[in-house]
Structures are given as structure tokens and as C-alpha cells.
Amino acid sequence: MTNWQSHYARRAARMESAEVRDLLAAFTRRDVTSFAGGIPDPTLFPTAEMAAAYAAVLGDPKRASVALQYSIPEGHPSLRAWLAADMTRRGTPCAPENVLITNGSQQALDTIGKLFISEGETVLVGAPTFLGAVQAFNAYEPRYDELPGPESNRTPDSFRGPNGGKPKFGYVMPEFENPTGRTLTLAERNRLLDFADALDIPLVEDSPYETLRYSGEAVPLLITLAAERAGGIDACRVLHCGTFSKSIVPGLRVGWIIGPREAIHKLILAKQAADIQTSTINQMVLADVAETLVASQAEKVRPVYRARRDAMLAALAAHMPAGVTWTEPEGGFFIWVTLPEHIDTTALLARSMAEASVAYVPGSAFFAGGGSRHKLRLSFSVTDEATIADGIGRLAGLVRSALAE
Amino acid sequence: MTNWQSHYARRAARMESAEVRDLLAAFTRRDVTSFAGGIPDPTLFPTAEMAAAYAAVLGDPKRASVALQYSIPEGHPSLRAWLAADMTRRGTPCAPENVLITNGSQQALDTIGKLFISEGETVLVGAPTFLGAVQAFNAYEPRYDELPGPESNRTPDSFRGPNGGKPKFGYVMPEFENPTGRTLTLAERNRLLDFADALDIPLVEDSPYETLRYSGEAVPLLITLAAERAGGIDACRVLHCGTFSKSIVPGLRVGWIIGPREAIHKLILAKQAADIQTSTINQMVLADVAETLVASQAEKVRPVYRARRDAMLAALAAHMPAGVTWTEPEGGFFIWVTLPEHIDTTALLARSMAEASVAYVPGSAFFAGGGSRHKLRLSFSVTDEATIADGIGRLAGLVRSALAE
Numbered sequence: 001m002t003n004w005q006s007h008y009a010r011r012a013a014r015m016e017s018a019e020v021r022d023l024l025a026a027f028t029r030r031d032v033t034s035f036a037g038g039i040p041d042p043t044l045f046p047t048a049e050m051a052a053a054y055a056a057v058l059g060d061p062k063r064a065s066v067a068l069q070y071s072i073p074e075g076h077p078s079l080r081a082w083l084a085a086d087m088t089r090r091g092t093p094c095a096p097e098n099v100l101i102t103n104g105s106q107q108a109l110d111t112i113g114k115l116f117i118s119e120g121e122t123v124l125v126g127a128p129t130f131l132g133a134v135q136a137f138n139a140y141e142p143r144y145d146e147l148p149g150p151e152s153n154r155t156p157d158s159f160r161g162p163n164g165g166k167p168k169f170g171y172v173m174p175e176f177e178n179p180t181g182r183t184l185t186l187a188e189r190n191r192l193l194d195f196a197d198a199l200d201i202p203l204v205e206d207s208p209y210e211t212l213r214y215s216g217e218a219v220p221l222l223i224t225l226a227a228e229r230a231g232g233i234d235a236c237r238v239l240h241c242g243t244f245s246k247s248i249v250p251g252l253r254v255g256w257i258i259g260p261r262e263a264i265h266k267l268i269l270a271k272q273a274a275d276i277q278t279s280t281i282n283q284m285v286l287a288d289v290a291e292t293l294v295a296s297q298a299e300k301v302r303p304v305y306r307a308r309r310d311a312m313l314a315a316l317a318a319h320m321p322a323g324v325t326w327t328e329p330e331g332g333f334f335i336w337v338t339l340p341e342h343i344d345t346t347a348l349l350a351r352s353m354a355e356a357s358v359a360y361v362p363g364s365a366f367f368a369g370g371g372s373r374h375k376l377r378l379s380f381s382v383t384d385e386a387t388i389a390d391g392i393g394r395l396a397g398l399v400r401s402a403l404a405e
Numbered sequence: 406m407t408n409w410q411s412h413y414a415r416r417a418a419r420m421e422s423a424e425v426r427d428l429l430a431a432f433t434r435r436d437v438t439s440f441a442g443g444i445p446d447p448t449l450f451p452t453a454e455m456a457a458a459y460a461a462v463l464g465d466p467k468r469a470s471v472a473l474q475y476s477i478p479e480g481h482p483s484l485r486a487w488l489a490a491d492m493t494r495r496g497t498p499c500a501p502e503n504v505l506i507t508n509g510s511q512q513a514l515d516t517i518g519k520l521f522i523s524e525g526e527t528v529l530v531g532a533p534t535f536l537g538a539v540q541a542f543n544a545y546e547p548r549y550d551e552l553p554g555p556e557s558n559r560t561p562d563s564f565r566g567p568n569g570g571k572p573k574f575g576y577v578m579p580e581f582e583n584p585t586g587r588t589l590t591l592a593e594r595n596r597l598l599d600f601a602d603a604l605d606i607p608l609v610e611d612s613p614y615e616t617l618r619y620s621g622e623a624v625p626l627l628i629t630l631a632a633e634r635a636g637g638i639d640a641c642r643v644l645h646c647g648t649f650s651k652s653i654v655p656g657l658r659v660g661w662i663i664g665p666r667e668a669i670h671k672l673i674l675a676k677q678a679a680d681i682q683t684s685t686i687n688q689m690v691l692a693d694v695a696e697t698l699v700a701s702q703a704e705k706v707r708p709v710y711r712a713r714r715d716a717m718l719a720a721l722a723a724h725m726p727a728g729v730t731w732t733e734p735e736g737g738f739f740i741w742v743t744l745p746e747h748i749d750t751t752a753l754l755a756r757s758m759a760e761a762s763v764a765y766v767p768g769s770a771f772f773a774g775g776g777s778r779h780k781l782r783l784s785f786s787v788t789d790e791a792t793i794a795d796g797i798g799r800l801a802g803l804v805r806s807a808l809a810e
Contacts, residue, residue: 004668007607009523009545009571013672042470051463052474058456065447068455068654091660093687103508107680114544118414119524135678140414141517168412197443202412263409269420271539279684280656 010119012312014138017360035378036359038178038333045249046293052283066280074264075256076283082254082290083242092224094233097261100268105208109171110243111270112204112257114386116168117142124159124170128336128366128375129153130178130224133171144368147172148195148197149165150188156198167231169202170195172335174222176209176332179366183330186219192225196237200333203265205240209332211247211298214306216330223258234260244286247294252282275385301383305333311385312378312392317398321403326378333381338374343402345376350403356394411698415524418676421542440783441764442584450654451698451704458690461629467506471685478677479669480506481685483692488647488661497629499638502666503778505583505673506683510613510660514541514576516675517609517662521573522547525574529564529575532557533581533612533741533771534779536577549773552577555593561603574607574644575600579627581737584771584782588735591624596788598631601642605669614737616652616703619711621735628663638666644672649691652699656686708740717783718788718795724801726808731783736784741768743779748807751779756807761799 058064074080080096087094104107109132117123117140124147125133134144146152147170158165159194172192174184184192196203207224226236235258243255257267271277312335316326326337337360339345346362353359363375380388464468479485480589485501507513514537522528522545528550530538539549550564551557552575564572577597579589589597601608610627631641648660662672669734676682717740721731733744744750750765758764770778785793 001559004607004665007521008671009521009526009573011523012671014680015520016670017674039475042474045470045473047463047466047469047473051460051469054459054463057457058452061452064452064456064586065450066656068450068452068656069447070444070655072648087449103680103683106678110679114414115417115420116412116414118416120539121414132678139675139678168414201410245475250475251471251473253680253682253684260409266409266417268411270423270544273420273511273537273544274679275508275658276514276537277658278508279658279687282684282687304755371715 002252006258007179009140011141012259014141021287026107029352031389032353032357032359033383033387033394034359035380035383035391036361037382038248038379040250040301041293041382042303044297046289046297048155049289049293050249052286053289054281055161056288057281057284063284067284068387069280071283073277073279075099076280076287077115077334079283079287083258086290087258088223092221092233094258096369098233098258098264099166100257100264101256101277102247102257102271102273103207103253103278104250105241105243106132107274108137108243108255108257109206110139111135111267111274112169112239112241113137114133114270114274115263115267116202121165121213122159122167124167125368126172128179129171129361129368130173131366133206134368134379137171142168148192149184150182150318158196159199166199167170167201169204171204171206173208174219175207176212176334177327178209178332179334179361179363179368180336181327181332181334183219184215189219189222189225193222193229197229200356201237203238205238207240208243208246209365211294212232212305212333213301213331214302214309232353234257234262236260239263244290249287252279252286253277254282254286305381307385308380308383308388309335309392311388312380315389315392316396319393321396321400323403324399333379335378335380335401337378338398339376340376340403343399344373346373348398348402352395352398354400358391358395360395409435414546416546419546431489437758437762437764438788438792438799439658440785440788441763441766442787444787445655445706446709446787449702449709449775451702454694454698455654455690458694459686459694462686462689463664468689472689474683474685476685476688477536478682479673480504480545481688481692484659484688484695485734487692487695488663489709491575495626497626497628497632497638501665503638503663503669504670505662505676506688506710507660507662508646508680508683509612509650509655511537511541512676512679512696513648513660513662514538514611515544516672517574517644518542518545518547519675519679520668520672521607526570527564527572529572531577531582532772532774532776533584533768534576534773535578536771537560539773547573553620554589554599555587562602564604571604572606572664574609576609576611577627578611578613579624580612581617581734581739583614583737583742584739584766584768585737586732586734586737587741588621594624594627594630598627598634602634606642609644610643612645613648613651613700616649616699617707617710617738618736619707619714633671638663639667641665644668647696651732653694653702657684658692659687659691677763687754710786712790713785713788713793714740716793717758717785720794721801724798726801726805728808729804740783740785741780742783744781744804745808746779748804751778753803753807757800757803761794761803763800763803765800
């Protein structure tokens, strides 16, 4: 048995190692300043509180025997209840039956892809869009087309093509988007809902960075606006994906989908077939700490990340040559940089690592159908201000010399 | 947005609520003796040891910041290393690169289905077979055909049909099979490998109950036999799926696939797209306790489950009327009962719950292509001997009256 390739399904051709992943290896090289990752700073983790929560669950014999046992696929009742109450408090009445617990929001995207996409059908994403969403959806072999947004105003009718028919859903990260840092305005959100209403398609709202706003005013969630239009969450067309990975910690792998209970019911069956359920003990621990820690962590981490964002924006302004532009995110982890069109950021990366000791992610990684090669993503989440200033200075120097060649 | 049905992928038609799941609701009714579930007895869980392990990981600031952070998709290095060493100790030299960590063995099956099955292709399973495997594979829309086994001796050539071509892989649970309790002999394992060699197809060995042997002699794993034939694990055709769900506890959701590194590498990419990684903290905790707890739990739980198995076999022998037969498992949780052909166990279940206060799983749930309706699965894992004797007595009484009608 040597030729495994010959045994794989057709979809295996779309499972390839991501550039981002290979780059993350750069993290382990101490001499490289990495703006490539998108992970939270572990020095900000609420370690003592998490230790206390595990001890409390496992210290109570009755709760321990539940925490270590199988549970139900939809999620532990206490966590579903907390998430439903939290969504209700934020203005969208929501019941536990509107909630499915997943292994982080990545599994939320995989489960949605599995339920909605047959091979050859069309999914709408931004250009650029979140790489993880494309990786999840690729397993179900879609075509991609571009979701209307600030930079694309195609009419709904133009999406009723002969190839693959009407799109299956639109995917969007409305807050502090990965990779652009962009936040959709209220008007843009309403236009997106108008578009989805006109086509009668579901929208997937991916919202991992929601609690990480450093400036500007919060805009209502897409699911909130959709539920208001439809007369309630059960009649709305939005599936909202969330996670504790950025609001508390990522290592427990707990996220969720909130949406109309009819769709949630079917997603539960897909989740059950995929892995039975998310870790019981991790769900119980997060249900215990969520009420306190989501708020206290937001207070704790926002000033730190805000200072890093500001340091990166200031360094870009101080050092980048004319012709380079970048986004100014109100939250999240990412800044999206556009270089002059003739500079290929994928080709530049090797030089950046070798000559400037700086890692970033080339923009081409974020286009489902291939796209601009002169953009790049910077993350400011795990680097202190001085290191950011130095690293951006070196990167800007490299860009200057590339422009002079 | 009311018609969600119209938005789903084709595969959604194969995602339906399982009979087993609805039956599990019976668990919560105190007046019913349930032989329906297949879960471990939580009174046997190593709660103190698990509490100590979480405290140790989170009590060390350096380990805590790793445990609460994102990790790599293939699994935490310490856990991969322990599993590779354990497989090596058992006679099959294995490296960490031969191991992928999954969310229990259910996700192992889902990931294998995703990598190997395109719509309409054929997968070989037993008749009956494990329901969870069929649920996982169904998402990828296979046809099913029957894997040769003790009761089926079709030639390899008979599987090279015009519909769907050669099968993609064969799936089997060689030890204490769910639902039959059956264990394949060494000769049967070798015949299965001969068959797979002749067709040149992979075999998936699902081995959740391996540590739960109560009598008889251990038989070499399928992957061990295959690696011996092929000259090493990297050249063999078996993907071995394991889990801590029965050897330690299920609530952490940690399992694995062990196999040739070429296939494991591709499975890692599928796992990454599905949910990035399995919970870091749960992997680290299990890596810490596995060396001690896998062995000590086996010592602790075997006598308890053995006594329950023996009580159920004795009660069946004492109470069941002539014409009823059953398997005598050497381990695991299940006994497979065959009633006279005209008794439909699905129809009988409602009466069993109402008149005999006994729950079981009708055999029809375990046939991928539909099958015998006069069989049923009994589990002895969570019921004490006296309750087993009483419950089997009442069930036998019901079978007697059904036969007399």
C-alpha cells in the first residue's frame, strides 16, 4: 500500500497546507519579529480563574460525574442557557434551542458548510475573506463568488447564474474582519440584509472578535438586525458564529452557532455525526466563568491591545513610504496593508524574514479565488509596542528598498 | 425565511435523528431499566486523579499558558508521543508522525469519511455495524456494501462492480463490536487483510473497547498484523482509531487515528479545516495521566463490568424462551440478541418500555442498508447485577407473551 493519493476523495485535492500555517513556524524563531499569527497574548489569560473553575467542577462529586461523562450533542444545558440569556440581554430574544455548542467557531463554519453546500454550489465570500472559512467550506467543494460589500455593488440578479444556480449562503465577518480589520457600518449591514432578502439566502455572521473593540461605537449584530426585520430570531436568515477563543481563552475549543431553531436542529444532527459533542468539562467550566470573565477579560485586554494597535498605526505612518496604505481597525488583531501594485508580498516574504527579521502573512492567502498579490496582513496581538515600532521600521525599510529596485 | 429545507445540501436528507438518541431519553425516566445506552459507569471515573491533573497543568504558569492557548492541528506533542510509544510497546513500531489527535473516535471516523468518500462511492461495513460510523460516513453520501466477515464470504472480485467501482475502504470494529459484542479471531483478521490486499483498499480499525477485555485471550490488532505484512506501519493499509472515552473518561473528547504518515499528514489537513485542533488542556491532562490511568482503570473497571456481563448472560439463559439466542462477548458493553424471525424488535420496544419497563436498542438501527428486524442490542455497562437480573426477567416475560400471541 503505497499510493494513498489514489484512494482519496475528490475533495482531497482542495486540502493543502496553508501558507499561514507554514509561516507560524516562524513564531518559534526568536530572532524574527512575527506579525504573522492571529493568536491572543497568553500573558493576558485568566489562569487562576480557570484553575479555580476546573477545581470547582471536579471538586463536587455530582458535577464531576457529569463533567467527565458523555453529554448531548447540542451542548451542555447551562452553557446554552447562558449564551441564550446573553444574546437576549443584548437585544435579540433567544432561547437555548437557538444555540448549538461547537469546537470553536471553526467547527461552526465546518458544520454550516456540511449542512448547506453540495459540490459545485456557490458560496459568497468577501475578497479578501477569512482563510479559515474557505478551508472549512472547501471540504464541501463549492465554487466561490464575491459577496457584495463596501467595494462590490453587484445586483442580486447578477448572482442567479446558469452555473450552480442561486448561491447557498453569504459568509461575512462584520466586526474587525480577519484579515482587513474592517467593520461594516449599520448602513452596510442593512444593505447586506437587503441583498440576502432579495436573493432569499442565509447569511453566516462570523463574530470572533466582538469583545475586542478599542475605539468607535458598537454596531448591532447582523443577527440582531435580521431578527428585527423578520419578527424574531426563529424567522430570521442569519446564523451567528461565536467563540470564547478571544473573549476568554482558545485552548478549551468552545464556540457556538446561534440561529433559528429549525436550522439549529439540523445542525445538531450534523454535529452529532461529526464528533458526538464538545468536551463536557470544558463547557461546564466556561458556563461557570462566562458571566464574570467575558466582561473582566474585555476590561483587562482592551487597553493592552489598543496600545499595540496604536503603536503599529503610528509606526506605519512614521516609516512607510508614499504609495503604501493601510486600514485603521476599531478592534480585533489585524491591519491590512496595501503596497504599490508591482510589489508581490509573497515573493517579498522570504526577504522580509531574512533581511528585516519580520514575518507577516501575504495577502494572496485570503482570496478564495486568487487575488491581489500586493497586500499583506499584520497582527499586533502578541508583540509589545517597542518591538512593533522596531519591526515596522525594518519592514518599511525593506519596502523602500524594494520600491527603489 | 421559513423554508430552511430548501437551502440545505443534498446530504442533509441523510441527517436524521437516530432511534438510539430518542431512546437515550429513556435514561432520564427512573422507572425504566435501560439496557439501551452504551456509556461507561460514571461511578467508576477516576475523578480525584483528573482533578489533580487539571490542577497540576494549570498550577504551573508556563504549562498553563500553553494549555489555554491554540495548539497545532495534529495534536499536542506529549500526547502524540505517548500514543506512539504505547503502540510501539505493543509491538508495532510507531512515531508521533503516525498519530493524529481527534475529538474522540467519532471525529476520527468523520475525518476518514471526509478524506476518502466522494458521493456515490462504496464503503464496506458489517451487517450489522456500528451506528456512529454510518452516521459519520453518511455526510459524504456513500453507498454501502457488506464487508466480508464470519457470516459473509464474497470474493474480492465480486466487489468490482459497475456501480461506484472499487470500494473506498472497509470499516470494522474487531474487538467486542458494537452492537454484536463479537471479536474477530486471528484467522478472521488475516482473511480480512487478505481481502483488503486483494482489492488494494484501506481498512479502518475502530477500537474503542480494547482495554475492556473480561475473558479470553487478546488477539493482535489489525494494524499490527497489517504492519507486519507490509514491513512497517508506514507501508500498511490500516487506519487505527482509538479513544480515551472507555479507557479513562469520555467527557474530555480525546481520541486518535494511528496509521501510515502519508495518510496521517492528509488527515491532519482535514482536521485543521474542521476545528483547528482538539482542546489543548484536555490533551495535556490526558498525556499526564495516560501512563498510570489506562492501566489502573482497566484493573478497576474490568471486574465490575465482567460481573455485569456474567449476570446478563446468566439471566438470559435462565429466562429467555427457546428460539432466542445471543452472543457471549469477551469484553466491551454489548450483547446481541436474536429473537424468532417474526418478532419485530422495533415494534416491541414501546411495549417493552410500557409493560416491562425495559429499554433496549432495536437491531434495525445497526444496518446501514436496512436489515433484520428481529434482533436487539443490550448494554450491561451502567446497571448492577440485581437490576440486570430483574430487567432481563421482565424482558423475557414480554418475549414469551409476544411469542404466545
